[in-house]
Amino acid sequence: xxxxxxxxxxxxxxxxxxxxxxxxxxxxxxxxxxxxxxxxxxxxxxxxxxxxxxxxxxxxxxxxxxxxxxxxxxxxxxxxxxxxxxx
Numbered sequence: 001x002x003x004x005x006x007x008x009x010x011x012x013x014x015x016x017x018x019x020x021x022x023x024x025x026x027x028x029x030x031x032x033x034x035x036x037x038x039x040x041x042x043x044x045x046x047x048x049x050x051x052x053x054x055x056x057x058x059x060x061x062x063x064x065x066x067x068x069x070x071x072x073x074x075x076x077x078x079x080x081x082x083x084x085x086x087x
Contacts, residue, residue: 007031009051012040016047021061024051028075035076041083052077 009024027033028051036055038048052075054061063069 005031006037007033012044012047014043016043018062020047021050021054024048025054025057025061028052028055033075035078037078037080039080039082041081045077045079045081048077048079049074 007027009020009027012020024036024047028036033055036048036052038045050061050064053064053071053073055075056073057063057069057071059069064071
């Protein structure tokens with residue numbers, strides 16, 4: 001069968017903190033993640049998108065927000081939207 005391993009990053013808050021992004025990026029790099037799956041609302045999805053970009057970047061993901069770097073490559077992102085009022 002196909003064994004699918006997963007790593008969970010929980011506790012993403014509304015208006016996610018860069019610390020959550022950095023933690024997610026580090027998990028992706030440590031565990032050689034191939035896909036980021038966001039389960040939740042808009043903040044969770046936003047956090048997942050920047051984690052996916054940061055996972056393939058050697059610098060700090062904050063560089064994308066300060067325009068020191070442009071996103072060149074990102075991991076695929078899947079979403080399971082749990083709120084009807086966002087997305």
